[in-house]
Amino acid sequence: METTLYSLDEVSKNDGKGGNRVWIIIKDAVYDVTDFIDEHPGGGDLIQEWAGKDGTKDFDDAGHSGDAKKDLKKYKIGELREEDRKQKQAKAGAKTENPELQNRSFCSVISCGLFG
Ligand code: HEM
Numbered sequence: 122m123e124t125t126l127y128s129l130d131e132v133s134k135n136d137g138k139g140g141n142r143v144w145i146i147i148k149d150a151v152y153d154v155t156d157f158i159d160e161h162p163g164g165g166d167l168i169q170e171w172a173g174k175d176g177t178k179d180f181d182d183a184g185h186s187g188d189a190k191k192d193l194k195k196y197k198i199g200e201l202r203e204e205d206r207k208q209k210q211a212k213a214g215a216k217t218e219n220p221e222l223q224n225r226s227f228c229s230v231i232s233c234g235l236f237g
Contacts, residue, residue: 125199
């Protein structure tokens, strides 16, 4: 299944204000928690505070249980675009999204083609 990618800008529009939906980013994934706000055991305000923003730190700091994390999955609507992610570290080096690396693989395609 394809993952929908959102920009930070799009997420920030879903800030719960004036009837907007409530989206929250946790670890680069985007959740629409509008229908969960009233059910939140920690109160709706704690989530609302992070509406349209990255609430990873506060979500983690609250020490949520495994059940809470499972709950969260139900609300996932997509992920942040690569360029808007905070946690690029590990992935960035490994992928060949950088044009320099792409050029390099172009060269190896040539050598494979000629000599392979
Ligand atoms: C940054 C946003 C959030 C903050 C700051 C936050 C904070 C908290 C806090 C302080 C509690 C403890 C309440 C108490 O014991 O009285 C709590 C409980 C809980 N929260 Fe959140 N929460 C956030 C987002 C969410 C989201 C998005 C979900 C799931 C969709 C969620 C699910 C739960 C659940 C199930 C509990 C009950 C205790 C547990 O199972 O860990 N929370 N939250």
